[in-house]
Structures are given as structure tokens and as C-alpha cells.
Amino acid sequence: xxxxxxxxxxxVGNVAEIDVVEVLIQAGDVVVVxxxxxxxxxDKASMDLPSSVSGTIQQVYIKPGDKxxxxxxxxxxxxxxxxxxxxxVPVAVAQVAVPxxxxxxxxxxxxxxxxxxxxxxxxxxxxxxxxxxPSVRLFARELGVDVAKIKxxxxxxxxxxxDDVKKFVKKVMAEGVVATGAGIPSIPAVDFTPxxxxxxxxxSKIKRLTGQNLSxxxxxxxxxxxxxxxxxxxxxxxRNSLNADKAKGExxxxxxxxxxxxxxxxxxxxxxxxxxxxxxxESLILKKYFNIGIAVDTPNGLVVPVLRxxxxxxxxxxxxxxxxxxxxxxxxxxxxxxMQGGCLTISSLGGIGGMAFTPIVNAPEVAILGVxxxxxxxxxxxxxxxxxxxxxxxxxxxxxxxxxxxxxxFMALLKQNLSDIRRLLL
Numbered sequence: 001x002x003x004x005x006x007x008x009x010x011x012v013g014n015v016a017e018i019d020v021v022e023v024l025i026q027a028g029d030v031v032v033v034x035x036x037x038x039x040x041x042x043d044k045a046s047m048d049l050p051s052s053v054s055g056t057i058q059q060v061y062i063k064p065g066d067k068x069x070x071x072x073x074x075x076x077x078x079x080x081x082x083x084x085x086x087x088x089v090p091v092a093v094a095q096v097a098v099p100x101x102x103x104x105x106x107x108x109x110x111x112x113x114x115x116x117x118x119x120x121x122x123x124x125x126x127x128x129x130x131x132x133x134p135s136v137r138l139f140a141r142e143l144g145v146d147v148a149k150i151k152x153x154x155x156x157x158x159x160x161x162x163d164d165v166k167k168f169v170k171k172v173m174a175e176g177v178v179a180t181g182a183g184i185p186s187i188p189a190v191d192f193t194p195x196x197x198x199x200x201x202x203x204s205k206i207k208r209l210t211g212q213n214l215s216x217x218x219x220x221x222x223x224x225x226x227x228x229x230x231x232x233x234x235x236x237x238x239r240n241s242l243n244a245d246k247a248k249g250e251x252x253x254x255x256x257x258x259x260x261x262x263x264x265x266x267x268x269x270x271x272x273x274x275x276x277x278x279x280x281x282e283s284l285i286l287k288k289y290f291n292i293g294i295a296v297d298t299p300n301g302l303v304v305p306v307l308r309x310x311x312x313x314x315x316x317x318x319x320x321x322x323x324x325x326x327x328x329x330x331x332x333x334x335x336x337x338x339m340q341g342g343c344l345t346i347s348s349l350g351g352i353g354g355m356a357f358t359p360i361v362n363a364p365e366v367a368i369l370g371v372x373x374x375x376x377x378x379x380x381x382x383x384x385x386x387x388x389x390x391x392x393x394x395x396x397x398x399x400x401x402x403x404x405x406x407x408x409x410f411m412a413l414l415k416q417n418l419s420d421i422r423r424l425l426l
Contacts, residue, residue: 022064056078058077136165150164223396226394226397227394234420234421242315289343291307306341342365373392393414
């Protein structure tokens with residue numbers, strides 16, 4: 001026997017108006033249990049409305065932009081009585097039996113057989129509609145991906161996750177497939193000459209390669225940036241005293257040298273920051289050496305020379321090496337070997353300004369430290385406000401390797417090392 005099931009908006013907590021964000025079905029569609037029919041949104045959260053039965057959609061009563069409330073009719077589904085399940089959420093069901101006047105068994109048997117056949121077809125996972133949360137659907141739309149083309153997800157009940165969307169994008173890019181809605185759409189070419197005079201400058205090779213690497217990192221790494229400030233008042237006073245004792249022409253000590261030493265000390269306490277994820281993502285490769293990359297701005301673009309074995313070098317040795325490699329970078333004389341083997345990179349905007357920024361991890365490294373210009377601030381010491389020199393720090397890390405708690409602890413230790421450089425002697 002077949003029945004007509006009404007699917008209505010369940011109890012969502014006494015919300016008067018619920019916005020219909022997306023409708024994923026239309027009349028004639030075949031659905032299965034737990035398949036998402038529509039996406040609803042309140043002022044606090046988004047939710048998927050699942051089907052409680054398998055069957056054929058007879059009529060859809062909502063459209064995107066509508067406002068509904070508890071009990072509003074969403075759709076009707078024609079199903080067999082054998083497929084009607086008790087729903088997990090309150091869903092109103094109204095049964096409409098086949099015509100009561102039917103006395104001959106053949107007509108009633110035929111519809112049951114037809115519905116059963118439909119149910120068998122729908123049990124094939126490949127025929128299901130894409131099962132994804134609103135946030136994942138939004139993420140996919142931002143990347144230009146049609147979630148319906150992702151056949152199955154890695155989440156519970158084959159739900160599509162963000163990682164599934166990323167894997168789909170990488171697969172499309174690797175295969176060189178360019179199709180509308182199948183991958184990341186290219187930005188359309190625009191003729192700017194009608195609006196005024198233009199000039200075309202070819203990007204340097206460094207900028208092209210840097211752009212490609214940053215795009216790969218952005219698509220592959222789930223990155224988090226942690227912002228904080230370190231009190232470097234005492235460090236700056238010590239640095240100035242060191243430079244005052246230097247003879248004319250000697251390389252001056254900058255704050256970057258102390259940041260390198262403080263960073264290496266923190267990496268020794270937190271080995272996961274001095275590591276790389278294996279290509280298959282199954283293992284963490286811990287490094288026993290401490291090579292620090294320093295992002296250097298050059299006329300041709302950004303390059304990252306590497307200071308090797310920074311843990312074994314003094315402040316003066318680091319200053320001399322940085323001065324030498326920075327000069328080679330500006331002259332375009334860095335060799336590939338000079339920019340390989342880094343463990344963690346420092347990107348400093350201290351000489352330019354700014355309050356904070358979000359540096360992108362220099363993969364296969366798992367973290368990068370951003371530094372901006374220090375400034376005097378009134379800091380409360382428990383009794384009064386005192387002027388202290390505060391240095392903004394921005395730590396971006398690969399969330400697959402480093403979790404939020406570990407990132408915060410690492411930053412706390414780094415701040416302690418910079419606030420009291422005597423800790424570096426321990």
C-alpha cells in the first residue's frame with residue numbers, strides 16, 4: 001500500500017520565523033531516508049531538514065527566500081507503508097490511503113510493486129543528492145564547486161566535509177580538467193582600455209612561483225593565525241647598549257636576532273613546530289636541526305634565505321649572516337641552496353609598520369611567525385599604568401599538526417623569552 005507523507009518544519013525552539021536558504025528537491029525527485037531536502041536558517045544557526053522516508057516527491061511547498069515556522073508544510077512524499085520510519089525529529093505525517101473503493105487486488109498490488117522498485121534504486125548511494133551542511137555548501141560555492149559532483153563524503157552517513165571539497169578541487173587541478181562548476185573557475189579576462197590608459201608589466205619569475213606556491217598552500221593547509229603582543233622594553237634597552245659599544249662600521253644588532261634566538265628556544269620545547277607532515281598525511285617528521293627562514297623583500301619579489309643551525313650561533317654571528325644574505329637577496333645572487341631546508345619562517349614588517357597581519361605558512365613547514373612594528377603602550381602593572389614597548393606577533397600554523405592549545409602555549413613561551421632574555425641562558 002502507498003501513503004502520502006507530509007514533511008513539515010519540526011520544533012526548532014519556538015522560533016517565529018525561519019528563513020529558507022536552499023531547497024534541494026523538486027517534484028518527481030526520488031529521495032531516501034536522511035537525505036537533505038532543504039536548508040533552513042534562524043538568527044542563531046543553520047540546519048538541514050532530512051527526509052524521514054524514501055519515496056517520490058509529489059509537491060514542494062517552499063522556495064528559497066520564504067519564511068516558515070514550526071509545522072509549515074515543506075513537501076509531500078509518496079512512499080510505501082513498509083518504508084515509513086519513525087522520524088528522529090518531530091515531523092507531521094498525514095496518511096492518504098489508496099482509493100478506498102478499490103476492491104480488486106491487482107490495482108493495489110501494482111502501486112506497491114512500483115514503489116518497491118523505486119526504493120531499491122534509491123538504495124544505491126550514487127543516486128543520492130549531495131549530503132552536506134550549509135557551511136560546507138557555502139565553502140564549495142566560494143570555490144566554484146558543485147557539491148552534487150562529489151559522489152560520496154567521508155563524514156558520518158557519507159556526509160560531505162570541507163576536506164572532501166578540497167580533495168575534489170585538487171583532483172580536478174591534477175587532472176587538468178577545466179569545466180564550469182567542476183573546479184575553481186578562472187577569473188574572466190577583462191579589457192581595461194575603454195576606461196583609460198593602461199600598461200602591462202610581466203611578473204617576475206619569483207612572483208609567479210611564489211603565487212603558485214601560496215595558492216597550493218591555501219588550498220591544502222587548514223591554517224589558524226594567533227595574534228598577541230610581547231613586552232620587549234628590557235630587550236630593547238639591552239640591544240641599544242650593545243650597539244652603543246660597537247665601533248663605527250660594525251654590523252648593528254637588530255631585534256630580529258633576539259626573535260630568532262627566542263623562537264629557537266620555543267621550538268626546542270615544542271618539537272611539533274619543528275616538523276613537517278609526511279606526503280600521505282599519516283606521519284609527522286620531527287627535525288633535529290634548527291634552520292630559520294627570513295622573508296626578505298627584493299625588487300623582484302619576496303625570497304626566504306635560510307639561516308642554518310641558528311641554535312648554535314651567537315647574536316653577532318646571526319647579525320652578520322643576515323646582513324650578508326639580505327644583500328645577496330637584493331642583488332639577486334641567492335642560490336637555490338640558500339633558500340632550502342628551513343624549519344620555520346619569520347616574516348617581519350617591523351620596518352614598514354602595521355598592527356597585525358596573517359602570514360601564510362611556507363609549506364612544507366608547519367608554522368610561520370609574523371612581526372610588526374613595536375610601539376609604546378600604557379600597561380597596567382597592578383598599581384598604575386606604565387609605558388612599555390610592546391611588539392605585535394602573529395603566529396600562523398597548520399591546524400592538522402598543531403592544535404589551538406599548543407599554539408597558545410608556544411606563543412606564551414615565546415613572549416616570555418622576549419620579555420626576559422635571561423631565560424635564553426637556561
